[in-house]
């Protein structure tokens with residue numbers, strides 16, 4: 013392969029702000045809802061767009077206190093009330109949040125109870141209901157976070173990093189002050205060496221440990237907190253519950269090589285199994301769903317053939333990114349960071365707010381771990397030139413063409429401009445990444461589909477195959493149970509319109525607040541002045557927008573089904589079809605699929621009890637119930653529950 017190093021790491025933003033919303037009523041009938049300004053404002057405040065800036069703003073203030081307590085004492089209340097006025101906050105009641113108390117505490121120079129922002133009146137409820145039924149902790153529980161969720165700490169002792177020593181450089185309040193005051197250094201510290209995929213010289217960043225490492229990203233933005241609260245009600249505590257934090261920037265290979273992550277996890281499982289005399293329940297979110305294969309693998313886990321059978325009771329894959337994430341592909345191609353990192357919106361906010369796209373792209377590219385989101389299975393899963401499994405009868409354009417170009421004029425002179433299936437797009441995108449990235453991909457990841465049982469058997473000792481469930485088999489554990497639980501009903505990026513040009517594309521034009529924005533207030537986060545236009549040849553064709561056609565196109569992005577971040581096909585197809593085959597599931601492990609409909613409540617921050625958003629689902633009643641049932645030993649009660657047509661879609665895929 014002659015692959016040239018090209019600088020095409022940049023991208024366009026998809027701006028998605030309109031006052032006309034197409035939605036569905038309870039029967040699934042499409043409705044058009046035109047929102048008034050006031051209504052939009054309220055909704056905006058309720059949404060994470062508001063909560064992040066809020067959390068982060070408060071975080072920054074707190075950062076200032078910790079940095080220089082003497083001066084900020086005076087500044088604080090003034091800044092706070094300005095902020096409150098700016099966002100008209102008094103009018104909006106977050107349940108459980110007492111602003112007068114926060115202000116009072118602020119004035120008294122006490123750290124306010126920011127975590128109250130987490131509360132929306134349904135804390136511990138699922139746990140209480142289970143306790144009422146007489147259920148109590150049975151199996152030890154291990155929680156495995158997804159990408160971006162775990163906090164990272166600096167352990168470098170070299171002089172220029174001493175100020176950061178043992179502080180969180182990812183997650184938490186300190187990140188904000190570091191990003192604000194020490195941006196260059198912060199970025200250099202978090203970036204990995206593109207050759208080795210490890211820390212650059214003199215830098216040492218390690219995953220934070222313990223339950224705090226991923227219970228909240230930043231005060232006011234919970235991740236695992238709700239699950240932990242509910243588990244605690246039925247007698248879970250650090251003795252029988254463990255959060256397996258990891259440095260999500262690393263490739264799985266390096267995670268074992270540098271941190272011994274999988275070996276440690278395996279020992280921990282053995283220890284819990286031995287001490288409590290009960291098999292362990294593994295609960296993984298998002299990208300964490302890959303962990304099972306790595307823990308059992310003979311190379312790294314060295315567990316032997318019946319290790320999983322003897323140690324793991326059940327594996328819960330919550331919103332698992334089994335077959336990749338379409339929107340990650342645009343990040344690899346055109347540096348579209350925001351949407352990808354929306355696997356974790358708080359992280360996205362920080363990166364968006366403080367870094368140029370070029371910087372973000374550089375950072376993202378250096379994180380080998382992100383490549384596990386690369387789309388898997390090619391056209392067999394995601395569709396060919398004319399059909400995709402999740403196309404509807406009335407679609408005017410197939411999702412099978414993963415990347416489309418409107419303009420076919422330059423086809424001859426520029427072979428890059430053609431409509432592409434996932435297979436073609438995957439190759440094409442890889443060619444547009446730097447050589448170091450390509451090498452890393454070739455050595456550590458694999459995205460094909462393997463149908464030959466003999467090869468699958470051999471892949472048991474090929475680590476690069478283990479993050480792809482289509483090229484590796486589930487462990488031989490006949491009595492283990494697998495639960496796939498994920499949300500459905502939030503519009504999710506599925507395929508794209510791209511544009512291509514030989515000339516520099518002016519970023520500043522694309523990002524300027526345009527007519528569609530709600531008076532500019534709801535627009536994209538401001539650019540830093542350093543964000544100069546980049547030379548780039550491919551970008552999402554934001555001019556393609558059509559809300560009336562099927563599939564709906566928004567600013568160049570064709571929407572499909574899913575949980576807002578991960579496509580339904582990736583979330584569910586392995587669970588309902590792939591793993592029903594002996595080839596990928598030799599022991600015939602029982603797979604139960606629970607789809608959670610997305611019914612967010614607009615008045616509750618982050619959607620409340622019935623949301624199924626990719627991250628927020630960790631706080632939903634449905635998922636918490638499922639986790640508690642499995643942990644307390646009544647997992648048998650859980651039955652397949654579907655709200656989507658995933659079984660039909662999966663049946664249309666080419667598995668054989």
Ligand SMILES: *[C@@H]1O[C@H](CO)[C@@H](O)[C@H](O)[C@H]1NC(C)=O
Nearest residue numbers: 208209263266380452455456
């Ligand atoms: C990729 O895998 C190889 C082993 O096959 C390993 O030596 C190398 O460090 C890995 N690279 C990254 C970035 O993980």
Ligand SMILES: *[C@@H]1O[C@H](CO)[C@@H](O)[C@H](O)[C@H]1NC(C)=O
Nearest residue numbers: 395396397398399400664666
């Ligand atoms: C594309 O997929 C559809 C449905 O699976 C199939 O009928 C069709 O023959 C395929 N087209 C090509 C060119 O392979």
Ligand SMILES: *[C@@H]1O[C@H](CO)[C@@H](O)[C@H](O)[C@H]1NC(C)=O
Nearest residue numbers: 040042403404405406407562
């Ligand atoms: C046709 O399009 C509508 C939306 O316009 C959609 O709700 C419906 O499910 C589609 N029908 C079929 C059969 O795909």
Ligand SMILES: *[C@@H]1O[C@H](CO)[C@@H](O)[C@H](O)[C@H]1NC(C)=O
Nearest residue numbers: 416417418419420429430431
């Ligand atoms: C891609 O497909 C669209 C829609 O079918 C078509 O209008 C366009 O000309 C195609 N582009 C190329 C480069 O063939």
Ligand SMILES: *[C@@H]1O[C@H](CO)[C@@H](O)[C@H](O)[C@H]1NC(C)=O
Nearest residue numbers: 049527528529530531532533
């Ligand atoms: C918001 O936009 C509307 C229509 O574009 C305009 O009439 C109104 O004055 C704007 N409001 C503000 C506060 O700019």
Ligand SMILES: *[C@@H]1O[C@H](CO)[C@@H](O)[C@H](O)[C@H]1NC(C)=O
Nearest residue numbers: 611612613616620621622633
């Ligand atoms: C969530 O859904 C359940 C059942 O569908 C309903 O009883 C409950 O009131 C809903 N909760 C919220 C906060 O919307």
